[in-house]
Amino acid sequence: MSAPNKSYDPVEVEALKPEEIDRARDEALAAIAAAGDLEALREVKVAHAGDRSPLALANREIGALPPQAKADAGKRVGQARGAVNKALKARQEELERERDERVLVEEAVDVTLPYDRVPSGARHPMTTLSERIEDIFVAMGYEVAEGPEAEAEWFNFDALNLDPDHPARSMQDTFFVRGQEDQGAAGSGSGDDSGVVLRTHTSPVQIRSLLARELPVYVICPGRVYRTDELDATHTPVFTQVELLAIDEGLTMADLKGTLDHMVGALFGEGLGTRLRPSYFPFTEPSAEMDMVCFVCRGKSVGDPANPCRTCGSEGWIELGGCGMVNPRVLTACGVDPERYSGFAFGFGIERMLMFRHNVEDMRDMVEGDARFTRPFGMEI
DSSP states (O other): SSSSSTTTGGGSSSGSHHHHHHHHHHHHHHHHHHOOSSHHHHHHHHHHSSSSHHHEEEEHHHGSSSSHHHHHHHHHHHHHHHHHHHHHHHHHHHHHHHHHHHHHTOOOTTTOOOSSSSSHHHHHHHHHHHHHHHHHTTTTTEEEOOOOEEEEEHHTTGGTTTTTTTTTGTTTOEEOOGGGGGGGGGGGTTOOOOOHHHHHHHHHHHHHHHHHHHHEEEEEEEEEOOOOOOOSSSOOOOEEEEEEEEEEEEEEEHHHHHHHHHHHHHHHHHTTOOEEEEETTTEEEEEEEEEEEETTTTTTTTTTTTTTOOOTTTSEEEEEEEEEEEEHHHHTTTOOOOTTTTEEEEEEHHHHHHHHHHHHGGGGGGGOOOOHHHHOOOOOO
């Protein structure tokens, strides 16, 4: 068949017989009609319209026919292949249309369904309150300062005028981080030789700020602190504290009092004053406990048994935390001249503020991660 042969009879070529071409065409059309999806149709196309299909093989035989036989054979094969290709195209369009209609039904979104079938959580109120306090002082020109939670004893105690024999340095109040050299002495009860503790307050951040910043220094220091307390309704071994430090020339207790009044007014409402009660802290001198007028009864429940105040216990005042003027020894430890500079500091626990601000009765609710506790507080912008 490599060259034309005038005596070659196309009828004698099996693949070019009319009945064979019709049979190949009919088989192809039946297979196309039976294809149930696009993947099956692709397989049918390869089998009946591909290069190795019966009609394609028959078409190759035409080239060896004598000239007078090529036209008739080519016509029969061409018509059969055209019918197959037309059927393939029509069936593909039909299957694609069915697929698109099925997708519209199976993947349809019912916009009438409730969008909140899975209850969403909420920002933790501790985060919201902490950021609100930061915003108050940033608006006054303060910077937010941060520091490590595993802190050197010098920053946590010595620089703050806490002597080596101070009770706060004992294992009863402080978590000491065991050093590698102490691993072998795990049973001896000693673990404080590493000189590293989990900070018991955020005051070390104040020391780091004085050492790292140029004077004057105005910083607010929020963060987690650690004490060896049992977890109960009013205590937790891990809590959040916020402290403030201001170091400049000529600062006095009057500046401290004005700062406290502004903070209380911004957090609880205008018209709520503060008072300072004498106290003692190693890192401030003089020192004071700071109270604010009860934001619920505004002091009206004092001496009025008929209208008791649950928030302040009818005392008219709520204790916030400690404050005072920075001890000159602390300034000296940080390389600040106490003859030229003075400053004030205060600090309080955010958990405690959240408790009396929102009538939270059990501190454990703040740490258990239950969305039923956080959700009522919502989201503040």
